[in-house]
Each structure stands twice: as C-alpha cells, then as structure tokens.
Amino acid sequence: MKYICSLLFAMMLLVGPIFAQNARKEWALDEHWRFSKGDFEKASSTTFDDQEWQEVTVPHDWAIYGPFDEKHDLQVVAVTQNGEKVATKKTGRTGGLPYMGVGWYRRNFDVEGFDPKQQVVNLIFDGAMSEAQVYVNGQKVGFWPYGYNSFFFDITPYLNEDGLNNSLAVRLENKEQSSRWYPGAGLYRNVHIRVTPKIHVPVWGSFVTTPYVSEEYASVNIKTQLENVPEGTDLKIITEIMDDEGKAVAVKENTQKLNHGRPLEQYLTVNNPQLWSPESPNLYHAQSTIYIDDQIVDKYTTRFGIRKIEFIADKGFFLNGEHRKFQGVNLHHDLGPLGAAVNHSAIKRQLRILKDMGADAVRTSHNMPAPELVELCDEMGLMVMVESFDEWDVAKSKNGYHRYFEEWAEKDMVNMVRHFRNNPSVIMWSIGNEVPTQCSPDGYKVAKFLQDICHREDPTRLVTAGMDRVSCVLDNGFAAMIDIAGLNYRTHRYQETYERLPHSLVLGSETGSTVSSRGVYHFPVEKAAQVVHEDHQSSSYDMEYCYWSNLPEDDFALAEDYDWTMGQFVWTGFDYLGEPTPYDTDAWPNHSSMFGIVDLAGIPKDRYYLYKSVWKKKEETLHILPHWNWKGREGEITPVFVYTNYPTAELFVNGKSYGKQSKTMDGTLQERYRLMWMDVVYEPGEVKVVAYDSTGKAVKEKMLKTASKPHHIELVPEQDAVQANGKELAFVMVRIVDKEGNLCPQDQHSVSFKVTGAGSFKAVANGDPTSTELFHVPEMKVFNGELTLVVESSKEAGEIIIDAKARGLKRSSISIHSK
Structure with missing residues (x-):
C-alpha cells in the first residue's frame, strides 16, 4: 500500500500541469430554455425570435400541467395484451393529459476555451419524449426517435469557431396512440455538454467486470x-481503484499498442473486497489516465461494484454465493404529480419507501430508465x-415503437x-414485455437478435423477457431460447413451465396486479376479479385483482415453496399515470392506475404492510385495517x-375479544x-390488536380509535432539511385530524397552501385515481384524510415556511431548513 500511495503522489507531481490543459469537463443544460408547444417552420434557425415563448427549466414535462380531459388521446381500441377482441371506448388510458403534439425547446450555450483541433464536444440527452430532432447553429445534427433512451451527438463541427453563443433547438413530437400509459412530453430528462480532448474515452467507453x-x-x-488514436500508437494507461472513502486499493500501469480498434485492457486485483449487495451497497471508482509519449491525453473515471x-x-438466483429470491417491484417512469420530469430527490424518495417495505429489486417497466434511478439503486442497494x-x-x-424497430x-x-x-445494481437485461411477436412463428428469431446484442455488448449478464402467452412461448421455442424465462402472472403455469423448459428456473417478471384505492373499503369483503364499484375505486381489503392476475399470496407461496422460482417483480410499486384498470373502459374520470402498493402521492396503501410483513420478517410489522369510522354501519359485519x-x-x-387468529398452512x-x-x-x-410471538408471549399491541369531528391540519415533513440548490424537493404529509390527533379517514376537505422563504411550492397530490385537480395549483382536496405537498428549495439558504388552511379547520404552519 505504501508503494501505491508513493506512485500516485509521483503521478500527480509529474502530470498535473499537463493534464490541466486537456481536462475533460461536463455540465448540465438545465436553465434558460425557451419552450413552446406547436410546430414552427423556422424554429431551428439562429435568427428565430423566441422571446414570447415560455422560459422553463429542464427536466421539463409540458403535459403534466394539464388540464385533465377524457378527450386527450381518447381511443376506441381492443387492448390485445389484455385479451380483448372487441374495440371499446378507452378513457384515461394515457392519463388524460395533453401529451400529444409537437413542442420546441431553444436556448444558447457557450463552450469557453473551445479549440476544434484539440477538443471534441458531445451533446448528451438522457431522454427526450419523443422523435427528437436536434439542431445546433441552425444545422441538423441528428435524430433519435425512442423517447426513453439516452443518446448523444458529436457537435464539434457545428459549433461557432470561438465556441460562444451557440444556438440549440430541439423539436419533439408525440403522436396519438403512441403509448399505453402516460409517457410524458418534452425534455423530461437531463441534457449535458461534455468536452473532452481530441483523443479521448468516448461516452460509455469503459467496461468494468469482475471475472473472479x-x-x-x-x-x-x-x-x-479510445477514439481518434492513430493505428499502432503506443499508449500507457495507469489505473487506480479507490473505495468509497477515496482510499486507493489497487493500481496498475500498462503499455499497449492500439490495433484494430481494440480497447485497452487491464486486470487489477482488489484484496479483501467490499462486495456490493442490497444490504451493503459498496462501490468503487476506477480512474484511468492515458498517456502518449508521456503526455496525458485523457483521464476517465468509472464507478462500479x-x-x-x-x-x-x-436452485435459483445467487448473489455473492448466497441464495435469494427477488423481492422486486415494477416501476413506471413517472413521478406522480411531477409527471415524467426527472428529479433526483423524488426518485430517491420512491426507492426509500420501497426499501423500507423490504423491496430489494426494481424492473424498469417497460423501457430504459433515467440514469438517476440506476445510480441511486447502486447507492441505496x-x-x-x-x-x-x-x-x-x-x-x-x-x-408505437414498431414503426422504428427494424432500423433502430x-x-x-x-x-x-x-x-x-458498469452499474452493479443491474443484474439482468429484459429485451421486451408481452410483445405480440412472442406468438409469431419466427418470433424467436427477433428475440435471438436482441439477446445476441446484449451478449455481445455485455457477456456477464443473462437476458429475460416478460412473457404472458405461455402456450405460445412454450410451444414455439421462444421461451426456451431466452436465457431466463420471465412469466407475467399465470401462476398456475409455473410448474409446467419449469418442467418443459431447459433452464429449470422461472422468474415472476410481473406479478400481482392486485388493485386497491388507499383508504377505500367495500362491503361485503369477497375475493373477486375485475370488480367495479359505483365510486370508481377498488377496495383496500386487498381482495380484488384483474382477470389475468392474482392476489399477493399466490406469489409469496411460489417463492417460498420452490427453489427454482426466483421471486417476483410486483405490478406495481407505485401507482402511475394512465392504465386505470379496471376502470379503463368509458370510466372517466379515472386516469391513474390502482395497481400500486403505494399511491400516486407516495402514501403507502394497506397492501404495503402485507408485503413488508413477508419481505421483512425480522422487522416488526403490525398493521390494522380498515379504519374505524363507519357512521351508519353500526351493528353491521x-x-x-x-x-x-x-x-x-x-x-x-x-374491550371485547374476538379471539386469536394464527397464520396457517392448512387453510x-x-x-x-x-x-x-x-x-x-x-x-x-x-380496536386493539395484541400480537404474540411463536412461544405465545404477548409482544406488541396496536390500537385504532374512531375519530371525532375534524379539528385541524397536521403537517408532517418527511425530512428536516434540504439542500439549497434550487432542485431538491421536500415532501410533507398533510393530514386532517381530530382534536386528539386521530386521522379523520373519510375527510375530503380542500386545503390551500402558501410557501414562502427559501423555497417555493412545487406540486400537490392526494392519490385519488379519479381526481382531476391540477398538481401544480396550491390547493387540493385530501383523499380520505391525507395528501402530499411537494416544495422545492431555492438557491439561497434559509427557512422554507409552509402555511396550510382549510375552511372550518385550525390552520397549520411549519418550517423546513434549507442549507
């Protein structure tokens, strides 16, 4: 270790001044954009006048501001993946928001110190929804149709000679019937400028594996x-690996000749490694410095695990030699009231809520995720x-994407x-979800084409696909060809799939589809499929599901009873905009899903605690449902x-005992x-519940009380402080309670908010799948006594003051520190 430290110090003395001239740099193009919906013939021109356009910050979702209307993407279709054969009127299928149409974004940017002979400048989009056409200084630099993918263009030849005052214009278009759920609209993910030396490691140009x-x-x-290196050039590469604390744990120097476009390759050994797992998400950084003739040409850092x-x-899935079952959920990309616009703190909140429930895995349904999500999964486990x-x-x-599939x-x-x-959290690739091609006679050829790309680009991970047509895929060779058989539902066919496929493994790639609305309970309590009610809600007794799916217990039992089942990815972790099943057929105002274990406001439903009780057996869970406020139900079951x-x-x-109940394998x-x-x-x-451990000892109790009349608003911040960076969000639980502080679980008061000081109002959501109140207006009805307020920090430190009031209730005020 003394040798490593000495060598690193010598490197710093030797190359510091030289490298400073060629250092790569990157920054986000987030502020000072101009936006307008509608098409403009000359909007790509450098002389186009956009001063009347709206000034926005990217990430930006133009459609989330509404209004909600059933006319937006009203469809008369048969949803084939749901087994429908007759076209019916579909309302709210994509969220009832105005995501369709053309939108333009424009701004200027500088690349200070630009030298076209010595530098390369890349424009990187983490995602743009959709059919992006990109122009720099009036010239078209590229097109990328798929709205969920990241892409980049080399814009070096298009920049002004001095690198200053470059114009950037982006045209985006969402066509009608281009999605089955709310896709979002606009530059909804981050945009970056990356400046590198002429000879450089390209975007995503490193690949770290751990073969032993x-x-x-x-x-x-x-x-x-490396790019722009003459054939046969001698290069020296020095790579140091550092742990999360910045301590060097390995270093190696190699001299290699670059031939035939092959990458530079090194092996390093890390002794006593800190392994990555959901319980211990340890990370490392590999910093590679490349030399030609003892001159630094580039320096590149890769994070890995x-x-x-x-x-x-x-036997199933093993991580670091230990057998484990996936306790996973599916996640759509929208962030509820924020729409599709990416926000680091909002994604982190979602993942924290899921981790607290016991989830250890996420499927990015049904598209490439935002890089922030994967990076946070690396960090959070x-x-x-x-x-x-x-x-x-x-x-x-x-x-849909079929229009571009062959070429793109x-x-x-x-x-x-x-x-x-390079992300250690990524444990497998999924090449598709319930694709109609699975039943085509030659569908396996398309699957093989996609799987081969994954194997070529990454030989270390296996490939799966979410398959719902079990008879097709078992009979036509589709499922046998894919590395891992992923079944969407069809729990009654797991055993058959296991016996017929060579893998001898089955993955629940999509499970559950139990539906519920937070705080809503219907009587009588019965297990039933595709139930609809007059209030357009689903019961939170967690006994209702879709006709193609099941209740959570089916998947719990399969995971526990058979080694060859690898666990599950529940549909879904959070409610999302669109697909309001079972209220998707002429059922407006429903416009968001009810599949979520957590609602659209980020408030857990009852089902959350069912999953937690199974997935976190060592952590105490004791949850009672329903609430105990039923005026008019006195004397009823x-x-x-x-x-x-x-x-x-x-x-x-x-005080009256209804007796003990015990979990049983016999019922x-x-x-x-x-x-x-x-x-x-x-x-x-x-209502009181006393819990007993396996020895019969009373170890925990919990009570519910009938609330009296609503008295005041309770504001409960999820965090005490936020960063004063103008981007971080704070989430505040808003509850209507009686004088003693008991939740009033049937209250529907409208609450208005005022945010002052070192922050501003961002959004509000109540989790009601039938609510068409706008997320960006600082007033909303609570749904069954609760909603979530979202505030955004400013760039100045101080106190964020939040005031809440509702007619007939005592108002409330809190502060959150922004630092």
Whole structure:
C-alpha cells in the first residue's frame, strides 16, 4: 500500500500541469430554455425570435400541467395484451393529459476555451419524449426517435469557431396512440455538454467486470475504448481503484499498442473486497489516465461494484454465493404529480419507501430508465432489471415503437447496454414485455437478435423477457431460447413451465396486479376479479385483482415453496399515470392506475404492510385495517384484517375479544399470510390488536380509535432539511385530524397552501385515481384524510415556511431548513 500511495503522489507531481490543459469537463443544460408547444417552420434557425415563448427549466414535462380531459388521446381500441377482441371506448388510458403534439425547446450555450483541433464536444440527452430532432447553429445534427433512451451527438463541427453563443433547438413530437400509459412530453430528462480532448474515452467507453470474486480477493477487468488514436500508437494507461472513502486499493500501469480498434485492457486485483449487495451497497471508482509519449491525453473515471451473480438450474438466483429470491417491484417512469420530469430527490424518495417495505429489486417497466434511478439503486442497494421495449416489430399501439424497430432496435439496445453495464445494481437485461411477436412463428428469431446484442455488448449478464402467452412461448421455442424465462402472472403455469423448459428456473417478471384505492373499503369483503364499484375505486381489503392476475399470496407461496422460482417483480410499486384498470373502459374520470402498493402521492396503501410483513420478517410489522369510522354501519359485519410478521394476534373491540387468529398452512393462501376476523360487528370506539410471538408471549399491541369531528391540519415533513440548490424537493404529509390527533379517514376537505422563504411550492397530490385537480395549483382536496405537498428549495439558504388552511379547520404552519 505504501508503494501505491508513493506512485500516485509521483503521478500527480509529474502530470498535473499537463493534464490541466486537456481536462475533460461536463455540465448540465438545465436553465434558460425557451419552450413552446406547436410546430414552427423556422424554429431551428439562429435568427428565430423566441422571446414570447415560455422560459422553463429542464427536466421539463409540458403535459403534466394539464388540464385533465377524457378527450386527450381518447381511443376506441381492443387492448390485445389484455385479451380483448372487441374495440371499446378507452378513457384515461394515457392519463388524460395533453401529451400529444409537437413542442420546441431553444436556448444558447457557450463552450469557453473551445479549440476544434484539440477538443471534441458531445451533446448528451438522457431522454427526450419523443422523435427528437436536434439542431445546433441552425444545422441538423441528428435524430433519435425512442423517447426513453439516452443518446448523444458529436457537435464539434457545428459549433461557432470561438465556441460562444451557440444556438440549440430541439423539436419533439408525440403522436396519438403512441403509448399505453402516460409517457410524458418534452425534455423530461437531463441534457449535458461534455468536452473532452481530441483523443479521448468516448461516452460509455469503459467496461468494468469482475471475472473472479471471493472474500479474499477479486479480479477486476477494465476495457477502455479510445477514439481518434492513430493505428499502432503506443499508449500507457495507469489505473487506480479507490473505495468509497477515496482510499486507493489497487493500481496498475500498462503499455499497449492500439490495433484494430481494440480497447485497452487491464486486470487489477482488489484484496479483501467490499462486495456490493442490497444490504451493503459498496462501490468503487476506477480512474484511468492515458498517456502518449508521456503526455496525458485523457483521464476517465468509472464507478462500479464488486459482486458475483449466478443463476443455477433447479436452485435459483445467487448473489455473492448466497441464495435469494427477488423481492422486486415494477416501476413506471413517472413521478406522480411531477409527471415524467426527472428529479433526483423524488426518485430517491420512491426507492426509500420501497426499501423500507423490504423491496430489494426494481424492473424498469417497460423501457430504459433515467440514469438517476440506476445510480441511486447502486447507492441505496436495489437490484435492477433494465428493460428495453414494450413492442418490437408488431404493433400494440398504432404509433408505437414498431414503426422504428427494424432500423433502430440495435442502436437502442447498444446504447442501453453500454450505458448501464458498469452499474452493479443491474443484474439482468429484459429485451421486451408481452410483445405480440412472442406468438409469431419466427418470433424467436427477433428475440435471438436482441439477446445476441446484449451478449455481445455485455457477456456477464443473462437476458429475460416478460412473457404472458405461455402456450405460445412454450410451444414455439421462444421461451426456451431466452436465457431466463420471465412469466407475467399465470401462476398456475409455473410448474409446467419449469418442467418443459431447459433452464429449470422461472422468474415472476410481473406479478400481482392486485388493485386497491388507499383508504377505500367495500362491503361485503369477497375475493373477486375485475370488480367495479359505483365510486370508481377498488377496495383496500386487498381482495380484488384483474382477470389475468392474482392476489399477493399466490406469489409469496411460489417463492417460498420452490427453489427454482426466483421471486417476483410486483405490478406495481407505485401507482402511475394512465392504465386505470379496471376502470379503463368509458370510466372517466379515472386516469391513474390502482395497481400500486403505494399511491400516486407516495402514501403507502394497506397492501404495503402485507408485503413488508413477508419481505421483512425480522422487522416488526403490525398493521390494522380498515379504519374505524363507519357512521351508519353500526351493528353491521365489518371484517378486520391484520398484516404482521408475528404468527398470532388477538382482536379486541371496545374491550371485547374476538379471539386469536394464527397464520396457517392448512387453510387458504390468505390465511397463510394474513390474520382475518370476518365476523366483527362495527361499533364506534376502540380496536386493539395484541400480537404474540411463536412461544405465545404477548409482544406488541396496536390500537385504532374512531375519530371525532375534524379539528385541524397536521403537517408532517418527511425530512428536516434540504439542500439549497434550487432542485431538491421536500415532501410533507398533510393530514386532517381530530382534536386528539386521530386521522379523520373519510375527510375530503380542500386545503390551500402558501410557501414562502427559501423555497417555493412545487406540486400537490392526494392519490385519488379519479381526481382531476391540477398538481401544480396550491390547493387540493385530501383523499380520505391525507395528501402530499411537494416544495422545492431555492438557491439561497434559509427557512422554507409552509402555511396550510382549510375552511372550518385550525390552520397549520411549519418550517423546513434549507442549507
């Protein structure tokens, strides 16, 4: 180690001044954009006058500001993936928001110190929705149709000679019937400028793998691509690996000759590696410095992790030698009231809520994710299945990706894999979801084409696909050809799939599709599929599901009972905009899903605690449902459920015992995972549950009380402080409570907000899938007593003051520190 430190110090003394002349730099183009919806013939011109356009900050989603209207993307279609054969009127299918049409973004930018002979400038888009046409200084530099993928263009030849006052214009277009859910609109992900030396490591130009991993040491292989290097040039590369604390743990110097476009390749050994896992998300950085004739030409850093992933026939998935089942969820890309516009703190909040529930994995349904999500999964410890497409060459939506598949699929796959192949959280690639091609006679050829790209670009990970036509894929060779068989639902066919496929493994790539609305309970309580109610809500007793799907217990049991099942990715972790099943057929105002374990406002539903009780068995869970405010139900049967990690509990209503219930393997699957008292008679007052451990000892109790009339607003911030960077968000739970602080779970008061000081109002959401109130107006009705307020920090430190008021209630005020 003394040798390593000495060598690094010598390198710094030797090359510091030289490198300063060639240092790469990167910055985000986030502010000072001008935006207008509509098409403009000359908007790409440098002389176009955009002063009347709206000034916006990117990431920006033009459609999230509404209004909600059933006319937006009103469709008369048969949803083939849902088994429909007759076209019906679909309302709210894409969220009821005005995402269709053309929009233009314009701004100027400088590249200070630009030298076209010595530098390369890349313009990088993390995603643009969609069909992006990009112009620099009036010249078209490129086109990228797929709105979910990251892409970049070399804009060096298009810049002004001095690098200053360059104009950038981006035309985006969303066509009608181009999506099955809310896709968002605009420059909804970040845009970057990256300046590098002429000879440089290109975008996504490094590839780090760990071909051998043990507790004693790990072998780290690094391949580094270079551009603009003459054939046969001798190069020296020095790479140092540092741990998360910045401590050097390995260093190696190699001299190599660059031939035939091959990358520079090195092996380094890290002793006593800190392995990456969801429980310990340890990360490393590899910093590579490249020399020609002892002159630094580029310096490039790659973040990675050291871990070992294995898929073993009959036995399942292993991480770092330990058998584990995926406790995963599917996530759509929208962020509820923020729409599709990426925000680091909002994504981090989603992942924290899921981690607290016990989730350890995410499937990016059904598209390439924002880089922020994958980076946060690296840091927070969630495994990721990165998914590419919802359709291939055969259409699901009239104007979907099938229009571009033949020409663009390989380009999109290459970008996806190269972008995320160094992220340790990524454990497999998914090449598609419920694609109609799966039932084509030659569908396996298309699947092989995509899988081969993944294997070529990343030989270290296996490939899966979400398949829902089980008979097709078992009979035509489609499923047998793909590395890992991913089944969407069809739990009754897992055993058959296991027996017929050579993999001897089955993955629940999409599971559940249980539907519920937070705080809504319907009577009588019955297990049933595709249930609709007059209030357009689904019951939070968690007994309703779609006709193609099931309740959570089916998947819990499959994961626990068979080694060869690898766990699940639940549909979905959070509610999302669009697909308001089962209220998608002429059922306006429904416009957001009810599949989520957490609602659109980021408030957990009852089902959250069912998953937590199974996925976090070592952490105490004791949750009672429903609430206990039922004026007019006195004397009526009102079942009580308890979700807990304890095996037994006793229920009391106003001191009267309804007896003990214990989880059992001998009853229904629900009785294996839930404690249910089906004969409880409602009477106002107090519900108490006493939990018992496996020895029969009373270890925990919890109570619900009938609330009195609403008295005041309670504001509960999820964090005490935020960074004063103008981007970080603070989330505040807003609750209507009685005088004693009990939640009023049927209250629908409208609450208005005023945010002053070192922050501003950003959005508000109540989680009601039928609410058409706008997210960006500082007033909204609570849904069953609760909603979430979102505020944004300013760039100045200080206190963010939040005031909330509602007619007839005592107002409330809190402050959050911005530093």
